[in-house]
Amino acid sequence: MTTEKLISEIKKKQSFLCIGLDVDLNKIPKYLLKEEDPIFAFNKAIIDATHHLCVAYKPNTAFYEAYGIKGWKALEKTIKYLNEKHPEIFTIADAKRGDIGNTSTMYAKAFFEDLAFDSVTVAPYMGKDSVEPFLAFKDKHTILLALTSNQGAFDFQTKTIDDKEVYKHVLETSKSWNDANRLMYVVGATKAEYLADIRQIIPDSFLLVPGVGAQGGNLHDVCKYGMNDSVGLLINSSRGIIYASNTEDFAEASATKASELQQEMALELANYFGN
């Protein structure tokens, strides 16, 4: 999907919500466990109930890999369902990959060609030759970890090298790479106070912002410092939406939570764009 199409969907739906499909079989309603594929049954119900409220879905691959072949099959069915039923929705494989060049190419083939995701998250620490194989896929997006939402972000990402924080090196260096116009960046909602500085370096790039909801990040603060003239934000919530209930009303309850966030987002868009 092109960035222009993503922006037009955001404007149409008045939403820049990304719903995280992080399926834990211990947390889904018990009666779904009787289904042949409980993970897909859960995802399908969540997607059917929420697709009009969000512009992106982000399955974190860990939650599928943990269940072996059955989990991977459920991931395949989920992305196929999204691509067939909702091609207007941006899809993110949250896989945090990146390796030497020929290996990165195989990761990119797995997520872009085989599974047909629109984007994949990639760790930047092996450098340019580990990221450019992902960028070589012309109609796809690579989402580079910049400043993550967890406490461990302070272990390396905010440390300084040559008087500059490591996450700033990631932003500045990567924006000169080939096809950098298709780079997006992960910045945690819990790090909203860094967004003004981040926007100085990458004013135009899209940011994937996890950490609203269960991790306590604040949507208004993210918008205040992170929104740009193209909106420039995809704000993710996973547990806060998909586990709103673990009884038969779980899909309806997820739609209620998603709708609350969508309404907040519509207000933020009105504040910024003045309509």
Ligand SMILES: O=c1ccn([C@@H]2O[C@H](COP(=O)(O)O)[C@@H](O)[C@H]2O)c(=O)[nH]1
């Ligand atoms: O910095 C990061 C990068 C990725 N994540 C992932 O996003 C979701 C957040 O889930 P919640 O349940 O809304 O907390 C999850 O898949 C993380 O692995 C992140 O949280 N922070």
